[in-house]
Amino acid sequence: MNVNRLSLAIAAVVVAGAAAIAAMMITRQDTGRGPEFVPIGGDFTLTSHEGKRVSDPEFRGKLMLVYFGYTYCPDVCPSELQVMGSAIDHLGEKADEVTPIFITVDPQRDDWQALGEYVPHFHDRMVGLTGTPDEIAAAAKAYRVYFAKAEGEDDESYLMDHTSLVYLMGREGQYLRHFTGGTTAEEMAAAISEEF
Structure with missing residues (x-):
C-alpha cells in the first residue's frame, strides 16, 4: 500500500511539473517576450x-x-x-x-x-x-x-x-x-x- 501511494505521489509531481513547463511555454509563445525575444522594427x-x-x-x-x-x-x-x-x-x-x-x-x-x-x-x-x-x-x-x-x-x-x-x-x-x-x-x- 505504501508503495502505491509513493508511486501516485511521484506520478502527481511529474504531471504537475509537466503542466507547469507547458504553461510557461504557452505563456512565452503568447507574449513573444521570452529570453530570446529580438525586437522587430527600427529606424530607417x-x-x-x-x-x-x-x-x-x-x-x-x-x-x-x-x-x-x-x-x-x-x-x-x-x-x-x-x-x-x-x-x-x-x-x-x-x-x-x-x-x-x-x-x-x-x-x-x-x-x-x-x-x-x-x-x-x-x-x-x-x-x-x-x-x-x-x-x-x-x-x-x-x-x-x-x-x-x-x-x-x-x-x-x-x-x-x-x-x-x-x-x-x-x-x-x-x-x-x-x-x-x-x-x-x-x-x-x-x-x-x-x-x-
Whole structure:
C-alpha cells in the first residue's frame, strides 16, 4: 500500500511539473517576450516613391503596415499588397490612422520611379520605399527580413527570395504583430481595429 501511494505521489509531481513547463511555454509563445525575444522594427532612412527622403520617425503617430517585397514579384507580393490595400479600405473612417508601406528588397530594379508606378495599383495612400543596397539591407535587418537573389538567375531577369510577412507597427514604431500569407483583408482589418 505504501508503495502505491509513493508511486501516485511521484506520478502527481511529474504531471504537475509537466503542466507547469507547458504553461510557461504557452505563456512565452503568447507574449513573444521570452529570453530570446529580438525586437522587430527600427529606424530607417529611404527614398519614397515620390523621390523624397523619408525616415521611420516621420510615420510616428499612426499605425504602420509594413511589407517587404519587389515589383517584379510574380504572385506573392501583389497578393499581399492587395490584402493590405483592402484592409485599409475596410477600416472606413479609421483608415487615415494607418500608413501602408511597401519596402523593396530589389533596389537594383526598383528605383523610386518604378515604385511610383507600382504602389498606386494597391492603394492610393500606400508609400513605396527604396534606397541603396546598404539602406535596404539595414531596414530588412531591423525587421528581421531575409532576402536574396534566387540562385541560378541571370542579372536582368531574376526572382528574389524573401520573407513574406506584413508587420503591424504601433504609433511609436513598436512591433505589435504580424500577418502571414492567407490572412484575409477582413481579418487584417479586424486585428488593426483592436489597436485604435
